[in-house]
Amino acid sequence: MCDERHRGVLIGCGFFAANHMHAWSEISSVTIVAVCDRDEAKARHFSEQFGCQAFTDTKVMLESMKPDFVDIATTVSSHHALVTLAAKHTKLVICQKPFAETLQDAAEMVRACEATGAKLVVHENFRWQKPFRHMRQLLDEGRIGPTQFLRLSFRHAFDIYARQPYLAGIADLALTDVGLHLFDLARSLMGDIERVTCETQTLNPRVAGQDAFQALLRFHSGAVGSIECSFYSRMEPDPFPQTLAQLEGTRGTIELLAGYELRITSIHGVTNENCEPSVPAWGQRPWHLVQESVRAFQTHVVAVLNGAAEAAPSGAHNLETLAVVIAATASSRTHQTQIVKRTLEQAA
Ligand SMILES: NC(=O)c1ccc[n+]([C@@H]2O[C@H](COP(=O)([O-])OP(=O)(O)OC[C@H]3O[C@@H](n4cnc5c(N)ncnc54)[C@H](O)[C@@H]3O)[C@@H](O)[C@H]2O)c1
Structure with a gap:
């Protein structure tokens, strides 16, 4: 294990990549030496803005910069x-x-990285949000005992289409845009998912595909989960981008309520903690939850580069999360429960 400076490059200078660049600029052991976008102006x-070289051809950039890591922020x-x-x-x-x-x-992307020995990390930042980092720590400390039930709820009516207009054209929008974050988060808290049953809805007339889903999960551990997501649920105040949660163990419950309040019921009684992250100097509400999680994720990536941590999640792990999304989509179409392992086998 060693701590060293890491030279990185970023591909895709769009809406979300600005968060990547700001967060990298706060990590002293990392320098982003070049960026690339096929749109030269971007x-x-x-x-x-960030004082690095600009390219429009990824291959040319990689051959000339020889970076320690590559951050891909394209669609x-x-x-x-x-x-x-x-x-x-x-x-x-x-x-x-x-x-x-x-x-x-x-699977090909995982194999390509295995063939060259490159580590592969997927930017799944929900599990790196401050309330969920804390929830994982409470589980590791055994505060509520072995888990038996999880509910995750991501419901809002925030206009996500204003900054990401391409979202309105995606067929399985809720499942592929936020569903996979929620399934990754569920796996990080509860372990792997054995089967999934899912119903979807199209609520917003501006959206081509489904923009809401409700999934019922059975984990390998025997625990169950209920994951719900909607991009067209009007509430005041709008909780976007918070995910609300209820995590029950055999000895207690952790609730994550709107306003970042974490309520822990255990054999020691009830405690309340506020888990709101600070707003980065370059950030703004309500995005600060997401922006702080990008920095936490990138800090983890540095630990992976230093050999001090395993990728969380790795490409191989996220392949199975993608299988959960595909199984959930199939369930919503067939109205039948899907076994995740079978979805994975069909793809092999
Ligand atoms: N983790 C999160 O919380 C989160 C939030 C928002 C978006 N995202 C994801 O980030 C990704 C980017 O989303 P966005 O909204 O920033 O998109 P965007 O369209 O604003 O930006 C993508 C950029 O990539 C460039 N690009 C595409 N293909 C390229 C290529 N082959 N070579 C070089 N440049 C290329 C485009 O020109 C564009 O500038 C998506 O996959 C999205 O799902 C993640």
Whole structure:
């Protein structure tokens, strides 16, 4: 294990990548030496703002910069080509979610990194949000005993289409945009998912596909989970981008309520803690929950680069989360429960 400076490059200078760049700039052991976007104006804008080189061709950038890591912040259709290319030029590849369009693509991306020895980390930042980092720690301390039930609820009417207009055209929007974050979060708290049953809805007339789902999970441990998501649920105040949660163990319950209040019921009684993250100097409400989680995720990536941690989640782990999304989508169409292992086997 060693602590050293790491030279990184970023691909995709769009809406969310600004959070990546600001958060990297706060990590002293990392320097982003170059950015790339096929839209030259976007690459140039980032290079001027963050003081690095700009490229429009990823291969040219990777060959000339020889980075220690590559941060891919493009949309999903480019991930397969970019991850397989980056694997040949670096020690660690970070891929934004959704990891891949298909399980076959995801498996090839994992194999491409295994073949070159590059580590592969998927940017699943929900599990890195401050309230859920704390919840994981409470579980590890045994505060509520072995888990038996999880409810996650991500429901809001925040206008996500204003900054990400492409979302309105995605067929399985809620499952592929936030569902996979919620399934990854559920796995990080409860372990792997054995089967899933799912119903979807299209609520917002502006949206082409489904923008709400309700999934029932059975975990390998025997615990059950209920995951709900809607992008068209009007409430005041709107909780976006908070995920509310109830996690029950054999000896107590952890509730994450609106306003970042964490209520812990255990044999020691009831305690309340506030888990609201601070607003980064470059951030703003209500995005600070997400922005702080990007920095926490990237701090974890540095630990992986230093050999001090295993990727969480790795590409191989996220492949199975993608299988849960695909199984949930199949369940919503067939109205039948899907076994996640079978979905994985069908793709092999
Ligand atoms: N983890 C999170 O919380 C979170 C939040 C928002 C978005 N995202 C994800 O981030 C990704 C990007 O989303 P966005 O809203 O920033 O998209 P965006 O369209 O604003 O930005 C993507 C950028 O990538 C560039 N690009 C695409 N293919 C490229 C290629 N092959 N080479 C170079 N540049 C290329 C585009 O020109 C564009 O500038 C998506 O996968 C999205 O799901 C994650």
